[in-house]
Amino acid sequence: MRLDRSFYERDVLIVAPELIGKRMIRNTPAGNPSYLITEVEAYRGTEDEASHARFGKTSRNAVMFDTGGLLYVYLIYGMYWMLNIVTGKRGQAQAVLIRGVSDISGPGRIARTLGIDRSFYGEDLVSSERIWIEDHSNIPEYVQQPRIGINYAGEPWKSQPWRYIMVPPSQIS
């Protein structure tokens, strides 16, 4: 069943690991593919020096300051769309970057495969007809690591283990 507002409105450090193992559904004229979420990163508030919210609200990141459950989509390196899910209550400026789904590794390739672009900025996962996330009662194992590509941030932000990676069942000892 589709996740509701109350799921997304919690702190990003709670929501991010819980997104691992959930299914993202992409409703298109061609079909209804679903993708298992396998890797995410948490970005937490204006004090997080690795976050786009670190300079406060701007035209690009404005949706991060809105309510949890909305999508934050932005273009990076002129060619890759990044898919993020806003979490927390309005004003908290938190988001989860989707880094891996099913057999797709890398946020840029995910957006390309799912057909995510600027038109998904602000899309609401709670009510959208195009994209949403379902809970299939899957509780996977995961490991935590520092986030990728944020060397510009200072400590402790650079080292926070806010990257969550699903451990395949075959690798659990």
Next chain:
DNA sequence: AGCAAGATCGGT
């Protein structure tokens, strides 16, 4: 105003 750098990826 201009410009360096970016939550990346694929090829060399």
Next chain:
DNA sequence: CCGATCTTGCTG
């Protein structure tokens, strides 16, 4: 390790 490619927000 470098180039693609363009938006962003600072002068990194």
